[in-house]
Amino acid sequence: AEAVLKIREALPVRLHLILPCKGQSDRWHFAEKRRYREILKQADTADFLFERYTPDCMLRRDDAMVARSGYCVCYLRDPAAKRGGTAYTVRRAKKEGLEVIHLIPVEVEQLTLL
Template sequence: MRSHTCCFTGHRQLPPGKQAEIAGQLERVITGLYQRGILYYGAGGALGFDCLAAQTVLRLRESCPGMKLILVLPCLTQTQSWRPEDIAEYERIKAQADKVVYTAQQYTKGCMHKRNRHLVDNSSVCVCYLNRESGGTAYTVNYAKKNGLEIINLAP
């Protein structure tokens, strides 16, 4: 299954006014991966790029038989400090996902890294939006590189 799986990782804050452009890039990349036999798409459920990637998979799934969205979430309380409109979108995505996996019940210091490693460990491709050398996205992309995943970075 790993050879047929792609994971997403990216920044929570995307450049202002660029979401539609990034969504278009995601659509083209995911369509190309699907045509290569990648059927499973893992997203971590975070705000920003994760959410945009999940929305794109849900949209494409209608015309791509067998395409599945797998949410790998760090804990049950991930949305605790989120705005109500972001929580509503998160719940909408979660309700439409083909599978939801929690890597921990409660928030712990390492639960985000555990989620990120789970995504990478079960994928052969990592589609990312990375434009900084530090932080969780950089950690995850470096971990993916060390594990031999194909990296597709949508950031300029």
């Protein structure tokens, strides 16, 4: 989300958030809550899938992101990873035929120079 916010002035991109549940950040530390709220304020849209946490809400969020996307833009340190939410989402995106674009911090910094 922060990478999109950083480059959207230079590139024609929008930030649409699909969030697993309301109250997602309730147990986070203050600084992370503030960061989350700032991202929410700057997003073009934000949709919550569930009113409250459920055991599978994170995976359902990942599925919804793939279903509503034309591309998969991600930070995935190990493209061969078998575990974790990002790895799961990238596998789903590939299975659905989406182009996967792996970002690294250097690329994001370069994009802001456009």
